[in-house]
Amino acid sequence: MQNELTIVGIQADLIWENPFENRRQFEHIIDQLSGEVDLIVLPEMFSTGFTMNASMVAEKMNGETIGWMQKIAKKKNMALCGSLVISEADNFYNRFVFVHPSGEIETYNKRHSFSLAGEDKVYTAGNEQRIITYKGWKICPLICYDLRFPVWSRNTQNYDLILFMANWPVTRVHAWDVLLKARAIENMSFTIGVNRVGLDANQYKYVGHSAIIDFLGHETAFLQANEIGVVSATLNKADQDATRKKLGFLLDKDSFTIQ
Numbered sequence: 001m002q003n004e005l006t007i008v009g010i011q012a013d014l015i016w017e018n019p020f021e022n023r024r025q026f027e028h029i030i031d032q033l034s035g036e037v038d039l040i041v042l043p044e045m046f047s048t049g050f051t052m053n054a055s056m057v058a059e060k061m062n063g064e065t066i067g068w069m070q071k072i073a074k075k076k077n078m079a080l081c082g083s084l085v086i087s088e089a090d091n092f093y094n095r096f097v098f099v100h101p102s103g104e105i106e107t108y109n110k111r112h113s114f115s116l117a118g119e120d121k122v123y124t125a126g127n128e129q130r131i132i133t134y135k136g137w138k139i140c141p142l143i144c145y146d147l148r149f150p151v152w153s154r155n156t157q158n159y160d161l162i163l164f165m166a167n168w169p170v171t172r173v174h175a176w177d178v179l180l181k182a183r184a185i186e187n188m189s190f191t192i193g194v195n196r197v198g199l200d201a202n203q204y205k206y207v208g209h210s211a212i213i214d215f216l217g218h219e220t221a222f223l224q225a226n227e228i229g230v231v232s233a234t235l236n237k238a239d240q241d242a243t244r245k246k247l248g249f250l251l252d253k254d255s256f257t258i259q
Contacts, residue, residue: 001135001137002135002137004236004237005039005135005137005237006235007037007038007039007161007233007235008033008040008232009212009230010026010029010229010230011194011196011208011223011227011229011230011231012025012026012029012043013197013228014043014045014167014196015049017049017051017056017057017201019047019057019059019064022046022048023065023068029229030072033230037232038078038135039078039080039081039134040078040079040080041082041165041194042080042083042165042194043166044094044144044166044167045085046083047059047085049167049196049200049201050167050200050204051085052117052122054087054092054123058087059084059085059087060086060088061086065084066099066105069099070105073099073100073101074102074103079099079100080098081097081099081141081163081165082096082097082165083095084097091124093124093126094109094110094113095109095110096109096141096143096163096165100134106130108129108143109127110125110126110143110145111129111149111152112125112145112146112149113145114145129152131157137160137161138158138160138161140153140159140162140163142163142164144166144167144168147166147176147193148175150182152258153183154186154256155186155187155189155250160189160237161189161191161235162184162187162190162192163192163194164191164193165193166194167195168195168206169205169206173207173209176209177209177211180193181217181219184213184214184215184216185216185217187250188216188240188244189215189240190212190213190215190240192210192211192212192231193209193211193213194210194231195208195210196208197225197228208224209222209223209225210223210231211223212232212233214235215239215244216243
C-alpha cells in the first residue's frame with residue numbers, strides 16, 4: 001500500500017467534437033508536468049465536449065482514444081482517467097475509463113443522466129457502483145450530474161478518494177463548489193472535482209473551479225475561473241484514516257439499498 005498519492009487534475013478548454021486535437025492538447029500539458037505523479041484526472045467527455053451527437057463521435061473500447069490513454073499511462077508510469085463517449089452493444093455510454101500504468105482498464109458508466117440537456121435520450125445510464133483499487137487506495141469514480149445525488153456517492157465501501165469529472169456550466173458553478181465540499185465532508189473522503197473551461201458549440205460557458213478537497217472539506221488546491229492548467233496535491237491516507245478513527249462519523253451512517 002502507498003500512503004501518499006499525488007494527484008493532478010487538468011482543466012482545459014475542450015475543442016468541440018475533435019478527439020485528435022483534444023488528445024494533443026492534453027498530451028502537451030501532461031508532458032510539461034514535473035515531479036512524480038500517480039494519477040491524472042481529465043474532465044467529462046474530455047475528447048469531445050458534452051455532446052449529444054453520440055453517433056458522430058462515439059468510439060469503441062479498442063479505439064484511438066483508449067489506445068492513447070494506455071500509451072500515456074505506460075509511458076509516464078502513472079494512471080490516467082476521464083470520461084468519453086463509448087459505443088457498445090448498440091448503446092452509447094458516457095463512460096469513465098481508468099487506465100492503470102500497466103495498461104489495464106477499469107470503467108464506470110455514468111449513473112445519473114442529465115435530462116435537462118437530453119442526455120437520458122442519447123446515453124444509456126449505468127447501474128453499478130465501482131470502486132477501483134490503485135496503489136492501495138480505494139477510489140470511487142463519479143461523473144458530473146452524479147454530484148447532485150448523495151445517496152449514490154455515500155461511502156458505504158470505505159473508499160479513500162472520490163473523483164468527479166464534469167462539464168459544469170457557469171450558471172450553476174456555485175452548486176459545484178458547495179456540493180464538492182459537501183461530498184467530501186459527509187463521506188470523510190479526499191475529493192477531486194475536475195471541470196472544463198471555455199464555450200461549447202451550444203453556447204454554454206464553463207469556468208472550471210477545479211478543486212482538491214480534504215476529508216474535512218478544506219480546499220487544498222483550487223483553479224481560478226477560466227484558468228487553463230492543473231490542480232494538484234499529494235494526499236496522505238494515514239491522516240485521513242486517523243481522523244476517521246478519531247471522529248467515527250462513518251460508523252454512524254444509515255444502512256440502505258439502492259434500486
